[in-house]
Amino acid sequence: MNLAWEARADLVVVGSGVAGLTAALRARELGLRVLVVTKDEADGGNTRWAQGGVAVVLGDTPDDSLDRHVADTLTAGAGLCDEPATTAIITDGPEAVARLRARGAVFDPAPSGGRLARTREGGHTAFRVVHAGGDATGAEVERALLAASRDGQVPMLERHVAVDTLRTPAGEVAGLLVLDADGVPGVLSAPAVLLATGGLGQLFQATSNPAVATADGVAIALRSGAPVMDLEFVQFHPTVLYTGAGARGRCPLVTEAVRGEGAVLVDSRAARVMAGVHPLGDLAPRDVVSAAIARHAAELGEDHVFLDATHLDRPTFARRFPTVLAACLAAGVDPVVSPIPVSPAAHFACGGVVSTVEGRTPVVGLYAAGEVARTGLHGANRLASNSLLEGLVVGTRAAEAVAADLAVGRLTERRLAACGPAPTLPAADRDTLQRVMSRYAAIGRDAEGLAVVASVLDVSAVDRPLTTRERVEDAALTLTARALLAAAAARTESRGCHVRTDHPGSDPALAHGLTVRLTPSGQPMLDSHALLARGAA
Template identity: 45%
Template structure:
């Protein structure tokens, strides 16, 4: 039996849940979940400028971190609408940490000019936001299906009108008037990531195969402080940036501070700068990790603010209160994604994207800390508002089913992408990677890996979290955004694109 809904939302992280919640009162919604995504693993918090903080300062910090590649209009939406979304989240039951006087507790993170990051459970903000949103969605009666979306259905006139869902027992067709991709980033395309295994680029691959554009795929952010466990692959525990906000510092094997003199904000410089400094130190010393020293922070502060990090460290025999923490960078966040307008609409009618899967323009070439949960809240509501105000009538003609292909040797894909498109890149490695990825199938990992490599090969300069050792400086020739589409042979084709024009 074929299911149907006005809107199918794929993904149950903050962006998907926010979208479903915003639509629940006016549209029939089906939420498809293949796991909880990255939201429950987010530690730091939500950046929001309110009270004596000015949204213009938040905007300025966002644009500085984004290395001049942010879209000012969508950043302004983020910083001005953000506090209202946080207030609504509190009204829905989210329990944020508060100071003794009852006000929301705010901390400092890298790239921010002042403390503006609200948090929950010390370092369990994502888990609390996910709990609150999921409970709110459940109260609305939104239908939920557990499964993986394996295909999109398009009508005769090119509109997306449904999905195929594999629930483990078979493939079900779901008809819809619109489909929203809230599937997260591409973490599982790399050997190590802070993302869970289900975050594997499925939504981006489906959108690309359906005819949509991907934008800014070269800007893959690596978090500089991920717990070094000795594992050779998979999801690794994050050591939140807020630990450095409370006073922790990075040290090399000889105890020297890594960030001293490299940036005015030292250990709280934007993530791309810190990650490159850590990688350069490891390469210089021939080590596989460096150290984060939090021993100067009072033990009561560490216990109250970072219970998750304390527990992760304890599992590998490290006492965060007295020991230095072994850390190394790992893939963390895709700053680009599926090209959308300010309301989440893609190049393909009926197909929307939101959250990390979407390129809204708010992150530019490097995401500012704690803007990701905020993006999901703000743009999830914007997509819901757009689909509440205007939703195309359903059509009956079916002309095409867009399917996810199959990855050959997925571990090989991860190895190639990690080697060629990590923190440090060069043209020869990227050229070799493109050749090596060619025979490795048409599944999501291979599709997004080819898109990253194609964009990184094309951009012959360095900015934000894209750094090429053979072109180490920004070049105005490459001041435009790069869009990736598939050509007639299914290969990625790259062209310069004005992202702001879409917004």
């Protein structure tokens, strides 16, 4: 392959969201040569769209504790959280938030002063979610981290898409093949590559995720020999602004915190959707609320419900939820006067690349952090606002792990085999993939529907060289969809945000993660071991 350029670093970070930038900043502090690669603008990822906040126990509220936060997370995870990992991440939360604030992030103060404001979201039994700009927490976190990165002179390659890792004959990762905006290839040589590429929302027609969320990191990890776990658990946010039948792409989110401030879900007849469904009512875990909305709307022959927040006056709504208010008004809805039309949409990948809380994967030289990683924090259903927390904590830990691994000689400059041409991989038509995934592999699934999706992907996929960003993304979506289908077909139960209409109950024999890896021919296959040994600590 004719490479136009080459660069070297100790650590290449793929992704410029909360996990990637946190890792890059910490790596720079530790004296590592670090390079961040992002396929869009630096602020083009998922982080900026996070509305709710950061779930964290700061020790200044007497009715909350770390143990209580852990318990709420385990409950939401429906038996599949890794309890030691969950405890470790939540315990590190206060320090991670303090470090973020030291880097310039400004959170909303409580009216009384002296402490930060708190809100409550679904699945939480206490007011512990700190927020910024009312409902613009992600935007503030990203602003602060980008400003700190520029001040700290963290080099960044924008509009460069990661194609594949470079590997030694022994399978160790030793760098990254990338394409610039014009499709010109280049090589980034590094003993460590951290995947922080975000989620996979673009597998579905309607999502809260931006256009960049095409599962790139999951596909790169699988092709590098790393396993994925819990991929069948895709969380659908219950309240995305309904803009009409057949909505496509990123749809405006209506943060769960609106319900935390007293809003309730109602149907077209003004009947309460969550009445009698769950003890927490409208603040039940997201999987419960999304499934209830889908079921309720189907019973009425409708495709959405309403979120009634008309108890909030205009000054309060404008101060607390300026982003939601702007989106609603742009769609012709005044939430102070009338209920907001909402429906579930793909939101968050609870599973991903198998990794430790230090970001290590079973493949030497490959690390993962943020939504692309499966640390065990989320289990079968993520607790609201635990995602920014995870990105902050694991991003920091991953950088420290790379520095430690370099120091002890676990990672060294390795000789590469000759760099071959851009890989040629199967890619299905994106519109077709999104339509069948939304129809048969979204909130409600069954064996017949999953088989239909698999068949459609087999028929429509065409081998193409990964020479453009679009081809890289389409190949990643196709491979990730196939891996998700393999796990969803094998999980013959309903648990968390994986709902099997042909297996409505949970199965105690499946109270563990399902691991998928690639066969030598590149096909996703369920691992023969129910539980995979995690990467070395």
